[in-house]
Amino acid sequence: MKFGKYLLDKFIEILIVFLGYIIILMMLLAFKVSTDVVIGISVVFVLICFSVILTGYLKRRKFYNHLISNVEKLDKKYLVLEMLNKPSFYDGEVFYEVLYDINKSMNENVKKYEIRLNDFKEYIELWIHEIKLPIASLTLMNHNQKSKIDKRYVEQIRRIDNYVDQILYFVRSENAEKDYLIKEANLKKIINNVAMRNKDDLLEKNINFMVDVGNIRILTDSKWLEFIINQIVSNCIKYTKDNGEKIIKLYIEEDSKQINLHIYDNGIGIPSKDIKRVFEKTFTGENGRTMSKSTGMGLYIVKKLCDKLGHKITIDSIKGEYTDVIISFAKNDFYKIGN
């Protein structure tokens, strides 16, 4: 708060006081009061005016400077009212009370949306459990009459299941609550689950699926990681080259700090202009547009889940040659205590 601007703001009041002073001065001169008295009265008058303006200014300066500096310091600016003392001047009090009411109504509004969003998320989770039942029925029915129904049905059911999983993990990755569990897991087992899910596709497209991860154990949520690897492997399967031997290779590299899981394929690769943006929400890029329909959500969800689990994920690729997705798991003995 600047004094100059405050004075400018009080221009009309100062003008009225000044006019009053002129009238008093003229009256004093008309009654022929001696010059000394006039000067004395003038000095006292100016002093009174000045101190009235100054006390008003100081009171306000204290309140507003406190408000401004708090707003600047806070990263959640809407909480500023919690840190403010009630002002000692009337217009400030009015202002404070209005702010308080606005704040309260905004909180209620936000709360309303929070409740709605949570209801929605709960409903989605419930819905996913429900939709899994008919999917399970269909899978079983299909299997029970496998001589009559061909494999393309199974393939389509599997696609439905994958899309349903995508919604489930999207909701989970957006959720502030922690519904994952980090513990030691066998990487080979998780990869085996992914392989079984994609077996028919891999065989159909004649892709060599190679796994070399030994018996390594990593700290992760195995369900989440299975989803993550499945998304990436699905992409590998989707974006293969038409000719030549097709390879998907999962292997690990280890150093003292971390374990890197490489998911390598010799498919069509990603153009260098797109590679930085593949984890962005709804980004589809050149491959997504030209090859097949893509929602641009898969890798976005993958990235969010990795962030939550504390795994680092990077992509390295040369267009037309290869794509290498690397997931890094921290080695942290801290988690192992108690096992």
Next chain:
Amino acid sequence: MRTILIIEDDKAIRDELKQLLETSGYKVILLEKFDNTLEDILKNKFDLLLLDINLPNLNGEMLLKEYRKVSNTPVIILTSRVGEADEVLSMSYGADDYITKPYNPTILLLRIANIFKRMENNTNVFSYDDIKVYPSKGLLIKDDKELDLTKNEMIIFTCLLNHRGDIVSRDELMTELWNNEEYVNENALTVNISRLRAKLEDFDVLKAIETRKGQGYKLL
């Protein structure tokens, strides 16, 4: 014959499961009402329980906990809940396995077979006529002659042996191989089977594996 009790409230899944298990040679009991579930379970005699966690008016996990107090019969949990925490909880209440819906039916059958295999507690030796089969060693022994099989060949041979006399489809063999982390392709499967055949011929087991065109293979 092994008996399996299914507790599943979704009728469509229940009936299909029954059909799946019956065609695989198990006897199946179904529970259709869930008022006195625990008592109903205990009234029946069975070797394995397939339990759905989401039951009407009932928490499957609590049911499992109660059941474990009175019985040690193996339990496989079937659920549509996809969460590490649910799995850990179920296992801590004494489930022997945990499978999420929709499951691959072949894998479900494999898991069930595994549990029964563990129960039999045998030393993992099979026999094929007068030949002894040691899957863990990859060895066939006849009198004093030995035949070494690779891991893939052994998986194929034991799978055919377990279904001796029946046709086993290429897809089933493939599932069995992949489930054992051998990610072979169609060509490799063909090669493995012809190698296995050649090895068996050298071992004086003639024409043991029959090819049924478009259907699969059969061990005579």
